[in-house]
Ligand SMILES: Cc1cc2nc3c(=O)[nH]c(=O)nc-3n(C[C@H](O)[C@H](O)[C@H](O)COP(=O)(O)OP(=O)(O)OC[C@H]3O[C@@H](n4cnc5c(N)ncnc54)[C@H](O)[C@@H]3O)c2cc1C
């Protein structure tokens with residue numbers, strides 16, 4: 001987002017990318033069926049999300065690029081190594097943070113408040129949603145904000161499983177409303193949107209119009225995680241980089257692994273050192289402004305490795321907080337088999353490979369009244385039904401069929417196909433002092449760059465939240481007449497996913513009003529180095545239940561507006 005915004009504003013931008021270049025239009029295997037893939041598409045260590053997943057390089061393990069865990073910690077760090085990063089295969093769930101989410105400490109005394117309000121970011125949410133294309137309903141529930149009129153694309157029709165969940169959850173007081181995903185349900189209006197988004201910038205209007213005209217609406221038939229060659233969903237590589245390149249202001253250098261940021265005698269950033277992975281040689285490029293967007297933990301790593309006599313503890317680290325207050329999302333889930341869905345006649349289940357409806361957090365009043373025993377909340381992502389048969393879809397079926405085979409097995413497969421549903425909670429983690437990353441003094445990666453060591457601890461709030469998730473999901477499944485699969489845990493440590501496993505890591509360079517207690521100012525500018533900015537998840541002060549990427553994009557846009565203002569005032 002930062003490269004796009006700076007380029008359309010006329011700045012010359014050099015993008016250094018650690019992974020290889022990637023063109024979804026040419027490379028995306030979106031029409032391949034799981035049965036055509038090795039192992040029928042099942043996940044492997046190199047391809048955790050299946051053979052056709054759009055992560056061409058990256059995952060929980062990156063060969064030659066380890067990270068370490070402190071004793072007692074089992075943090076999982078997912079890294080992409082490709083142009084466009086994880087936006088090539090993310091879930092596209094795009095929820096806005098609400099008013100409470102920016103001021104959590106004021107509400108319950110825990111964690112810290114953001115140095116901005118929902119109102120500060122709302123215009124950027126609107127513009128980001130129009131730019132990338134987001135479907136959703138204009139629901140206006142507590143702390144679940146609505147977009148401005150005309151911003152969202154219409155939500156797709158709910159499918160059988162979504163209607164069934166709504167029918168049974170509503171009497172329980174649990175709302176089921178249209179989900180928000182960065183997928184286009186119709187063509188973008190290339191005539192009017194570019195002007196709405198960039199009212200005074202003719203270059204931006206031109207390149208955005210061309211880009212919008214090259215995108216198609218979703219045809220609801222292929223897994224979005226494989227990438228989208230028709231550009232119907234949001235990937236940086238199909239939506240932001242093409243118009244940025246069309247300005248003529250952007251150069252991209254792939255296979256460029258940034259090691260550290262260089263500074264001059266006055267403490268201004270002068271550029272970065274990177275390793276050319278093809279020749280394994282050190283390179284240096286100079287820059288007037290450095291913008292870090294390498295993902296929250298990698299950004300902390302680059303800053304901590306940027307040591308100099310003026311910055312012996314790493315760059316932008318006068319507060320000592322770089323790497324601190326690392327957060328992920330609380331994750332716990334449970335599935336069930338729903339007899340009401342058995343032996344259904346063939347019916348149309350076309351749709352996104354993600355959800356059409358979801359459950360926003362609904363217990364704000366009970367929580368404020370101290371009735372839940374934990375702070376903050378979660379939303380629920382759920383689904384199931386008759387999607388394209390994927391690898392492993394009948395795993396464990398023998399517990400229903402008693403191990404049938406032949407004709408009976410075929411009948412059982414027809415009976416049970418599409419009758420399984422899952423419910424996954426995605427909840428807020430409160431930042432704590434025991435969850436952070438630092439440089440491991442003893443380990444370097446294959447490029448000679450010191451690696452990160454992680455420390456991790458969930459608090460009781462997150463553990464209790466995970467138990468609440470599983471208990472509630474079991475109640476919904478039972479209300480639908482279903483049978484819960486697996487054990488509903490009463491021990492939060494057993495219910496909760498491992499740190500990093502939900503792949504929403506944020507924090508590590510938090511923003512704030514005070515340089516002593518934050519790394520960045522309210523515009524994501526380093527307090528210590530005026531021409532250094534951060535536009536990934538590192539500036540997050542808390543990690544609301546809302547998935548982070550839409551907020552990362554909106555904040556990056558706000559930061560680049562500030563960069564341009566600072567340039568025009570000759571402050572940087
Ligand atoms: C399977 C999956 C599903 C997800 N679903 C959702 C979802 O539904 N909703 C949501 O909001 N979020 C989701 N996420 C999370 C989302 O992908 C991230 O929040 C988002 O991509 C973060 O953006 P980023 O730019 O900070 O990092 P990334 O997308 O990881 O991009 C970082 C880029 O920097 C490059 N890089 C890293 N280190 C260096 C270096 N040293 N030098 C040069 N370049 C470097 C990387 O190669 C990469 O291109 C999901 C993630 C995964 C993996």
Ligand code: SF4
Nearest residue numbers: 218222224228232233
């Ligand atoms: S379902 Fe739609 S958005 Fe997703 S990959 Fe297929 S065409 Fe693209």
